[in-house]
Amino acid sequence: MELQFENIGKTYRSRTALSDISVTLREGVYALLGPNGAGKSTWMNILAGLLKPDSGKITLDGKEISAMGKEFRRILGYLPQEPGFYPDFTGYALMKYFAEIKDVKAAEPKIGELLEFVNLSGDADRRYREYSGGMKRRLGIAVTLLNDPKILILDEPTAGLDPKERIRFRNIISSIGRNRIIIFATHIVSDIETIADQAILLKSGKIVLFGPIRSVLDSVRGRVWTLEADAREAEKYVMQHPNATIVKSGEHWNLRIVSGARPQGPAVEAKPCLEDVYMYWFEEHSLEGKENETVSL
Amino acid sequence: MRMEMKKVFSSWLTFLCLGVTLACIGVFFAASAQNRDVLSGAYEELLAEYRAEYSEEEICGRLSGEKDRLWEETDAAGESAYTQKGKYADSLYGDFLLFNRAYETADYIYRRLPEGRRNLVKDSLSHITEESQKKHPDESVIRENETIIAKYNRVIPCELKSTGDLESMSAGFDHTYWDFLMIAFTAMLAVRMFTMDASSGAYRMLYSSVKGRKSLFLRQFAAVSAVVCAVAAVQSFCQMVCGALFFSVRDYSLPIQMAEEFEYCPYLLNVGEYFLIKFLMKLLFYLLMVSVSVLIAVLCRKPLPSLLWALVFGIGPLILMFGLYDYSASENVDPFGSTYRLFQLLRCVLPQSLLNIRTYFQNYDMIYFGGLPVGRLIPACLTTAAASAACFIVSLLRFGQPQKR
Numbered sequence: 208m209e210l211q212f213e214n215i216g217k218t219y220r221s222r223t224a225l226s227d228i229s230v231t232l233r234e235g236v237y238a239l240l241g242p243n244g245a246g247k248s249t250w251m252n253i254l255a256g257l258l259k260p261d262s263g264k265i266t267l268d269g270k271e272i273s274a275m276g277k278e279f280r281r282i283l284g285y286l287p288q289e290p291g292f293y294p295d296f297t298g299y300a301l302m303k304y305f306a307e308i309k310d311v312k313a314a315e316p317k318i319g320e321l322l323e324f325v326n327l328s329g330d331a332d333r334r335y336r337e338y339s340g341g342m343k344r345r346l347g348i349a350v351t352l353l354n355d356p357k358i359l360i361l362d363e364p365t366a367g368l369d370p371k372e373r374i375r376f377r378n379i380i381s382s383i384g385r386n387r388i389i390i391f392a393t394h395i396v397s398d399i400e401t402i403a404d405q406a407i408l409l410k411s412g413k414i415v416l417f418g419p420i421r422s423v424l425d426s427v428r429g430r431v432w433t434l435e436a437d438a439r440e441a442e443k444y445v446m447q448h449p450n451a452t453i454v455k456s457g458e459h460w461n462l463r464i465v466s467g468a469r470p471q472g473p474a475v476e477a478k479p480c481l482e483d484v485y486m487y488w489f490e491e492h493s494l495e496g497k498e499n500e501t502v503s504l
Numbered sequence: 505m506r507m508e509m510k511k512v513f514s515s516w517l518t519f520l521c522l523g524v525t526l527a528c529i530g531v532f533f534a535a536s537a538q539n540r541d542v543l544s545g546a547y548e549e550l551l552a553e554y555r556a557e558y559s560e561e562e563i564c565g566r567l568s569g570e571k572d573r574l575w576e577e578t579d580a581a582g583e584s585a586y587t588q589k590g591k592y593a594d595s596l597y598g599d600f601l602l603f604n605r606a607y608e609t610a611d612y613i614y615r616r617l618p619e620g621r622r623n624l625v626k627d628s629l630s631h632i633t634e635e636s637q638k639k640h641p642d643e644s645v646i647r648e649n650e651t652i653i654a655k656y657n658r659v660i661p662c663e664l665k666s667t668g669d670l671e672s673m674s675a676g677f678d679h680t681y682w683d684f685l686m687i688a689f690t691a692m693l694a695v696r697m698f699t700m701d702a703s704s705g706a707y708r709m710l711y712s713s714v715k716g717r718k719s720l721f722l723r724q725f726a727a728v729s730a731v732v733c734a735v736a737a738v739q740s741f742c743q744m745v746c747g748a749l750f751f752s753v754r755d756y757s758l759p760i761q762m763a764e765e766f767e768y769c770p771y772l773l774n775v776g777e778y779f780l781i782k783f784l785m786k787l788l789f790y791l792l793m794v795s796v797s798v799l800i801a802v803l804c805r806k807p808l809p810s811l812l813w814a815l816v817f818g819i820g821p822l823i824l825m826f827g828l829y830d831y832s833a834s835e836n837v838d839p840f841g842s843t844y845r846l847f848q849l850l851r852c853v854l855p856q857s858l859l860n861i862r863t864y865f866q867n868y869d870m871i872y873f874g875g876l877p878v879g880r881l882i883p884a885c886l887t888t889a890a891a892s893a894a895c896f897i898v899s900l901l902r903f904g905q906p907q908k909r
Binding site for chain 2: 252256257277283291292295307310350354
C-alpha cells in the first residue's frame with residue numbers, strides 16, 4: 208500500500224496553509240509534528256476528503272483518491288481533533304449508528320469487541336454527554352476503528368488526555384499499527400517517541416523534515432547541550448538561548464540548550480530527544496536560515 | 505433511517521414540540537366535543553325517513569308543511585314545548601328545529617343549488633351573446649364565459665342526506681394557529697437535524713465515512729419529512745374522527761356542493777376528495793417548509809439563526825396572506841383594486857396559500873395559461889413543488905460537496 212501526496216497546496220485567502228507537499232507513505236505509523244497553525248489539520252482534512260486542495264493530487268497505489276470515492280472511504284478511518292458526537296446518544300448507540308454509516312456488516316460483535324478494546328464496555332449504556340474527555344477520545348477511537356481502516360488519520364488524538372489516558376491511547380495505537388498507514392498529527396512530542404516509526408515535521412505549511420525517528424533525532428545530534436549554573440548565570444544563558452529548558456536542582460539550575468554552536472562555559476553535549484528536535488526546528492528564533500530548508504532523511 | 509429517527513427524538517426539545525402539538529390536537533378535540541351537534545342522530549333519521557317515503561318533488565312541500573305545523577304547535581304549547589317529548593328529538597321544540605333544518609337542506613339541494621348554478625350559466629350565455637354582437641368582440645371574455653358554462657352546466661348528483669357540519673369540523677383543526685404551530689415545529693425539527701452534525705462536531709467523521717454525505721442527507725431529510733407528515737396525518741385523522749363523532753361528517757362520497765359554503769364550487773368533487781386534496785396540499789407545504797429549513801440550515805450551519813430565518817420564511821407570508829384574506833373577504837372590497845389583485849396574484853404563487861385551500865373551491869377561481877383555463881390552485885401547487893425541488897437540490901449539492909475553505 209502506497210499513499211502518495213503530490214504537490215498538495217492549499218491557501219486560505221492570503222494565508223498559505225499547505226505548500227507543495229510531496230511525500231510517499233507506506234505501512235507504518237507516521238507522526239505529523241508541528242506547532243499550531245502549521246497546516247496539520249488542513250492536511251488531515253484534505254486526506255479525509257473534507258477539504259479540496261487548491262493544487263496537487265493524492266493517490267493510493269496509483270489511483271487518485273478523489274476518483275476512488277466510496278472505495279477509498281471504505282478503508283479510511285478519521286478521528287478529528289474534536290470529534291464530538293450526539294450528546295444524548297449512549298456510547299453503544301453511537302457505535303451502532305456509525306457502524307451503519309460505515310456500512311459495517313454484522314456489527315454487533317465488532318462493537319462489543321471495540322468497546323472492550325477501548326475499555327468502555329462498562330460505560331456503553333451511558334450517554335455521551337456524561338463521558339469524561341478521555342472516555343470521549345476512546346469512544347472516538349473505537350468509532351474510527353469500526354470499519355477496520357487501512358488508512359487511519361488521527362488528529363491531535365492525545366490532546367486533553369491525562370497521563371493515564373495517554374498511556375492507554377499509546378498502547379491502543381501500538382497494538383493496531385500493523386499493516387496500516389497511521390498518520391497522527393500532534394504537537395505533543397512525547398507521544399511520538401513511543402508510537403511513531405517516522406516523523407514528518409511541518410512548519411508554515413511546508414515539510415521541513417521527514418524520516419525515521421532515529422534519523423530525526425540525528426538531525427540535531429551535536430546541537431544539544433546541558434550545563435549546570437547558578438541563578439545569575441542561568442539568567443544570562445536564558446538571555447542568550449531563549450529556547451533553553453531549565454530545571455532547578457537544589458541550589459543549582461540544570462539547563463538544556465539546543466544550539467548549533469556550543470554555549471560558552473561548562474556545556475556538555477547531550478543525547479538528543481524529540482523535544483530538542485521540536486525546539487530546534489520550530490522555535491522562532493532558532494529558525495533563522497532554515498525557513499526554506501527541507502530535509503529528507 | 506431508524507437511527508436518523510433516533511436522532512430526531514434524541515432531544516427533549518423534540519418531545520416538547522411534539523407534546524405541544526398533540527396537546528393542541530387534544531384542545532381541538534375537546535372544543536369540538538363541546539360544540540357537538542346533539543341533534544345530528546335524530547336529524548339523519550328524519551332525512552332517511554323522508555327520503556324513503558317521498559319523491560324529490562314532494563319532500564320540500566312535506567317538510568315545509570310539517571315545519572309550519574310544528575311551529576304552531578310549539579307556539580301553542582308555550583314553555584312545555586321544551587319539555588314535551590318530540591317524535592325525533594327530546595322536545596317538541598327540538599322537533600321543530602329538526603324539521604326547519606331538514607327543510608332548509610331540502611330547499612337548498614333541490615331548489616337553490618340548481619337554480620343558482622343555472623343562473624350562472626344563463627348569465628354567461630347572455631355575456632357571450634352580448635360580447636359576440638360587439639363590432640370587436642373580446643375573445644377572452646367569450647372564452648371565460650364558455651368555461652363558466654362548461655363548469656356549471658352539469659348536474660350535481662345530490663340526495664337528501666347530511667354532509668354534516670363541515671364548517672364546525674374545520675373551525676379548530678384548520679385554524680391559523682395550527683399552521684403557525686406546524687411551521688414552527690417543522691422548522692425546529694429540520695434545522696436541528698441538519699445543524700446537529702456541525703454543532704456536535706460529528707460531521708467530519710460522518711462525511712469521511714463510506715455512506716458519505718448524500719446518503720446521510722437523504723436519510724436525514726426522509727426522517728424529518730416522515731415525522732412532519734406523520735404529525736399532519738394524525739391531525740387530519742383526528743379531524744376526521746371529530747367530524748364523525750361530533751359533527752356527523754360521515755359520508756365522504758357526497759358531492760362537496762351539498763355543503764352550502766361550496767355552492768359555487770366549479771369542480772365535480774366529493775367531500776372525501778376535497779379533504780384528500782386539502783391534506784395533500786398541506787403536506788406539500790410542509791415538505792417545502794422542510795426543504796427551505798434544510799437549505800437554510802445547510803447554508804447557515806448555526807441552529808438559532810437558521811431557525812429564525814426559517815420561521816421568517818414560513819410565518820411572514822402567512823401573516824401577509826392572512827391580512828389580505830381578511831381584506832378581500834370584507835364586503836367593501838374593490839375587485840379592481842390593487843390590494844385585491846395582489847391577493848389574487850399571491851394565491852397563484854405563494855406556497856402559504858395551500859394552507860387554506862377552501863377559497864379555491866368556493867367560487868369560480870380560474871386563470872388562463874396559454875388560453876387554457878387553470879384553477880389558481882394548480883400554479884400555487886406547481887410553484888411550491890418547484891421551490892421545494894430547488895431547495896432540495898441546492899441543499900443536497902451544498903451538503904454533498906467538500907468545503908473549498
